Amino acid sequence: MPRKKKEQKPKKSFLKTALKYLSLLFFAGLGLVIVFVMLIKAGFFGALPSDESLKNIQNNIATEVYSADKVLLGRFFVQERNPTKYENISPNVINALVATEDARFFDHKGVDPRSLVRVILRTVIMQDRSGGGGSTLSQQLAKNLFPRDMNSKFDIAVTKVKEALIAFQLESIYTKEEILELYLNTVPFGENIYGIEMASKRFFNKKAAVLKIEEAAVLVGMLKANHTYNPRLFPDKSKGRRNVVMSQMVKYDYLSEAEYNTLKELPIEIDYNKISHSSGLATYFRDFIKPELIKWTEENTKEDGTNYNLFTDGLKIYTTIDSRIQKYAEAAMTRIMANLQRQFDDHWSRQKPWSTNPDLLNTAIKNTDHYKSLKKKGLSHEEILKKMKAKNLMDIFTWDGLKEKEMSSIDSLQHYMMLLQTGVVALDPSNGHIKAWVGGIDFSQFQYDHVIRAKRQVGSTFKPFVYAAALEQGMNPCDYTSASRTVYKNLEGWTPGNADKDENVMKYSFTGALAKSINTVTIKVLEEVGVDNVIETARVMGIDEKLPEVPSVALGTASISLIEMTKTYCTMANGGSRIQPVYLSKIYDKKGKLLFELEDPEPKRAIKQTTAQLMNEMLKSVVNEGTASSARWKYKLPNDIAGKTGTTQSNTDGWFIGYNPKLVVGVWVGADNPAIRFRSTALGSGGNMALPIFVGLFNDMNKDASLNGITKSRFPALSADQLAYLDCELEKEDKNFIQKVLGLDKKDKAKVKEFGEEKKGLLKKIGDLFKKKEKEN
Known part of the structure; x- marks a missing residue:
């Protein structure tokens, strides 16, 4: 009988088992994920934003700075977004x-x-x-x-x-x-x-x-x-x-x-x-207004009670700057300064200023941060110089752009010491609105602002205040004053002279003395008016700087900022009222709500209207036939312009402040170190250094029809009485001085008359003789 097979127990399907465990794992994992998500949603790993906060999403938004004609000048930001x-x-x-x-x-x-x-x-x-x-x-x-x-x-x-x-x-x-x-x-x-x-x-x-x-x-x-x-x-x-x-x-x-x-x-x-903090239009101006804007944000609050933030709140700042004038000012500055720097480099090509004055360079080296940091580390002077003479590749500013050159720290220092700098500022004389501001040759490389921070001797640009004071005191502008030199024994033998010594044999009206910038005449007028009266006139016209109470103040020995000098010339341009420079027009929040609006300050009468009008007419002669006449014969400037050049001792500073009734423009040029300058007045005068920038600006503006309202502005015609008041020649021969120099007998009228008829030969003869006697003395 066959053996009966053992009955096998049914096996569980491996697939079913696997599916079972996989299902358990899946649901367990799903449960963990759900728990994980719920924990996150509950804020276990940090709170999630509320619906309310998401409805009011706030991002850091850059504040934008605009010109008066609504051109974007630049931004202040942490993250640049708009x-x-x-x-x-x-x-x-x-x-x-x-x-x-x-x-x-x-x-x-x-x-x-x-x-x-x-x-x-x-x-x-x-x-x-x-x-x-x-x-x-x-x-x-x-x-x-x-x-x-x-x-x-x-x-x-x-x-x-x-x-x-x-x-x-x-x-x-x-x-x-x-x-x-x-x-x-x-x-x-x-x-x-x-x-x-x-x-x-x-x-x-x-x-x-x-x-x-x-x-x-x-x-x-x-x-x-x-x-x-x-x-x-x-x-x-x-x-x-x-x-x-x-x-x-x-x-x-x-x-x-x-x-x-x-x-x-x-x-x-x-x-x-x-367009960043250091690029775009009006970089120096934007840097100047930043502290003012920060102060405003710290003093003003939003609806939620918090202070505004200049860098994150997306404010819209409208200024008084005119983007067109600003653009032309920057372009003129760049053209002229690049050319002037080439002249300066050629002028010093065979030697440098420190060749005959080693202390000039040695002092500059010791004042560098590099030298000071190495000194703090305990290095000797010789060890520091050795390190500073080591050459490295570095980017160097040139007028052709940044150039990579192999130079030492001392080479670099010498390069920058030889760079000429400038400041240019333009104001509307009717209300003080600043229309253009150029604080230097390149903000990305040189942040020092020569419009407001630099205070330099102002030279002959101060002279108009002397003559304005004289007119205020009732002096006749057609009374001639001798240009002969005077020794002031009470001032340790101070003997001011003139740039052209041949002028010493002449006598001048106010207009002639201003046109030719005659120092000796200006000092004599100041003596008659009084130093105190001249200083007070300068003060009421706009000079806030404390002025030295000495006769040399008439020749511009005081150090004053460009913005202060330019605003003071506005007093003459607008007919006699002192103004205060302003630069912020409106401030809006990011939603367009007006937060601030400028209220123009009321101009204050400083000098008589007649005085201002006469000064304008006299200063027109400076441009038409005086020290600024190259504006006409060389640069072909057609505008109705008044102004004054200024050149300080040894050609250290070159100035020109020019204006018409709608715009006053101040220009200064020089090296940051006053010991570095042109050795020739022909090159280092205000007429050669500063005036061309003014002319370049106005000639560019002349090509812009939208600025015709400014460029074609003309000074009001003088009344018949005013014209008669100025109806005199600029200069005359000073026969008394001629007689004094040549030892003539005053009673020898025939010889004096003969000299008068031979004017050209006389001036040369007297000038040569004067120079000879000066050398002998």
Whole structure:
């Protein structure tokens, strides 16, 4: 009988068992994920933003500074951003962004389920931070608004979940268009700029609303790696990335294949326009007003009670600057100073100022930060010099741009010591509005402001205050004063002279003395008026600086800032009223609410209107036939202009302050170290150094029809009485002085008459004799 088979127990299916455990693991894992998410939502790993805070998203917004004619001058910022509305963003940007970063953006609710699986597998489970690829634009916006803090691998998972939860919140609060607007206003584009508007202006010098397809693709392409695909730094890489973006646009039907084939061949063409703290128009001016604006923000509060912040609150600052005049002032300064520097370099080509004065360079070396830091380390003078003579590659300022040169620290110091500097400022004399401000030759390299910080001897630009004081005292401008030299024994034998000693044989009216800038006449007029009266006249006209109560003040020995001298000339230009320079016009908050508006201060009568009008007429002679006459015969300046040149001792400082009834412009030129200067007055005078900048500015303005109201302004015609008051020759022979020099008998009238008839020969003869006697003495 066959043996009966042992009955086998039915085996459990391995598959069922596996499924069972997998299910348990899945639900356990799902439960853990849910708990994990709930803990994050409950704030266990840090609080999530509330719906209310998301409705009031605040970003750091740059404050913008505008000219009076609404041209952007520059910005103050921590992060350079300028938000814009969705409707002001080109559809090309939206299409490129969605096609490249989140093709299903309009279909999901903040998180893309298809991408979520990839994120969980690669980023969360595999802890692969480069996995990426799953963040929607809403999640990226969450990341931009709340930057990640990932110090460990676990932080990655927490952050990703937070971003997903915030994305759901954002989608419930904002429309898709609003999310795109928020995203494009917060995303970084490198170079410390944020938002599509700033990126568009930086790289293409245009508004985001008018970006072309290929331009939009360049900017969207930068989002992957804004440095790597920077079109300025890496045009080839940028072009490749741009074409990838456009191919994505083809893939998702935002661009036709034919359009793509045409556009992909185009080269990268940018119009780079970086306006930063040290670039753009009116850099010195913006640096000057920054402390004033910070003070204003500290003294004014927002509706929530907190103070405004200049760098983050997106204020709109309107100034009195006229962008046209500012642009022409900067252009004229650049042209003239570059040419003048070449003259200066040629002038000193065979030797340097310290060749005969070694202490000049030695003192400068010891005053450098490099020398002082090495001295603190205990190095000897010889050891320091050895280090400072070591050569290195360095960028050096030149008028042809920064040049990389191999130089030592001492070489560099010598180079910069030999650079001429300048200051230029323009004011509206009717109200004190500052229209242009150029504080130096290049703000990025030289921050010292020669408009307001530098105080230099003003030379003959002070003389108008002497003659204004004389007119105020009732002196007759046609009373002639001898230009002969006088020895002032009570002032230790001080004997002021004139630049041209032949002028000593003449006598001058007020107009002639101003036109020819006769020192000796000015001192004699001051003596008659009184030093105290001259100083008081200068004070009421606008000089706030304490002036030395000595006769030499008439020749400009006082050190005064350019802005102070220029504002004082406004008193003559406007008919006799003192003004105060102003520069801030209006301040708005980021929503357009007016926070501040300038109220022009009332001008104060300083001198009589007749005095001002007579001074204007006399100072016109300086330009027409005096020390500034090169404006006419050399530079062909046609405008109705008054003004005064100034040249200080040994040609240290060159000045010109010129004006018409609508604009007063002050110019100073010189080296920062007063010991460095032209050795020739022909080169170092105010007429050669400063006047050409003024002329260049006005000639540029003359070509701009929109400025005709300023450039074609003319001084009011003088009355018949005023004309008669000035109806005299500029100069006459000083027969008394001639007789004195030649030892003539005053009774020898025939010989005196003979000299008078032979004027030309007389002047030369007397001048030569005067020089001879001066040498003998």
